[in-house]
Amino acid sequence: MQLHAFWCMSDNSARHYQNSKCKVPARRSFMAEGWAALHQAALDAGAEVDYWPPDYPELRNRSYIDGEQYAALLQPLIELAGIDTTTLGERSAVVKAAVWRWITRLAKGHAPALWKYLGGLKSRQALMSAFADFKAGKRLAGNPGYVSRDPVTVVRFGFWLTTEGKVSGEHPIVPILWGLAIIGAGWGEHLRCGYCRLCFRRSRPSEPYCDFHTQSGATKENRSDAYIRYRRGCLAKALADKRGLESSLWDDRVAKHSNERLTLPNVLFPMTPADGWKSDREWLVLSLERAPRVVKQAKLSGFRHMPHEELVAHLRMYIDPNEWDDFAWGFRVLRAEIWLTLEGEVSPGKRGRGRRTSMLVQEAIRLACEGAANGEIAVRLGVSAPAVSRWIKRYPEFAAVCAVRSR
Ligand SMILES: [Zn+2]
Secondary structure, three states: OOOOHHHHOOHHHHHHHHHOOOOOOOOOOHHHHHHHHHHHHHHHHHHEOOOOHHHOHHHOOOOEEOHHHHHHHHOOHHHHOOOOOOOOOOEHHHHHHHHHHHHHHHHHHHOHHHHHHHHHOOOHHHHHHHHHHHHHOOOOOOOOOOOOOOHHHHHHHHHHHHHOOOOOOOOOHHHHHHHHHHHHHHHHHHOOOEEOOOOOOEEOOOOOOOOOOOOOOOOOOOHHHHHHHHHHHHHHHHHHHHOOOHHHHOOHHHHHHHHHHOOHHHHHOOOOOOOOOHHHHHHHHHHHHOOHHHHHHOOOOOHHHOOHHHHHHHHHHHOOOOOOOOOOHHHHHHHHHHHHHHHHHOOHHHHHHHHHHHHHHHHHHHHHHOOOOHHHHHHHHOOOHHHHHHHHHHOHHHHHHHHHHOO
16 A cells, blocks of 8 residues: 655644544543444554555654545545544544544534443443344334344444434434444454353353353253253363363464454455455365265255355354354364264264164064054054154165065
């Protein structure tokens, strides 16, 4: 990116803005955090001028923006705020403070109650439920929708509110304040997303287990299922420890790297890689070829012919719903395969049931050879009549015997 000639401009105006009374308050609200995150996302997405500091000592290592790019990414916010980045010397910190000052002024003038209320909220949960209440009575035409516990849809919704949202009967600053608060709370929360204590999956913020292994939130009906999944996870984890598979499943360094890879600019200003998804897709397909269990669980039997986006959508739906990084799947598929293999090994219930059924079927075949009818077989084996019909369909040797019997 070209460095613009803005450093030649008077630095006085810039210094004036920097030293003026408009400062981000010391006690940061979600709104202030949202604005700081959004500003930084725009810089990271390409609005920061990239220069080699030793070649430009006059810039004193400060951050400068490409005003046009910055305004384009955050439109129409910058235009509404009447910010002329050139006048501000294209200085990143100065522009950031000037926009924040505009937001503060409008908020205090046109939505003082909301400003105070949002400024006092301390938890994401409180904010999201307050927003749901606010939203309930409003028509937000064209809104992209969000899933409250999904940080990506939440921050995208916040971005939409900040840049496009209109609330009928409300001052334009109202959706901006809500949007920034949602970005601030939603993104901060995402950074606290952890890893399951048992398996390779991601967990929701402040949750010790992934969606598959958590027991919190289980209803009366599915409590025992949740417990069985949790127990199976514990057994699989013990098996993994015994076999020394920790580094294949939970490499701290790789996990951390992957955790940090999903950035706000990726979410708000998504870009596809230079070669499209070609090389990522190739890697993913190679991984899937080595991962039959993942292919089965994620319903990906046609994976060789599916586009990258579709592969990722399936994997996210069936393998790890909290992994938001589209680039992370190549090695996560291999981890998932190791994990599913371990869980398969420690599922005695399933295996036992299979063994018992095949013993019953052998017994049913013996009875059928003796001429017993299906109803009689069911009674003698203590199973239902439909179960016997199912076995006939599923076990060809049983079907063969029945065919002879009925002749
Ligand atoms: Zn888990």
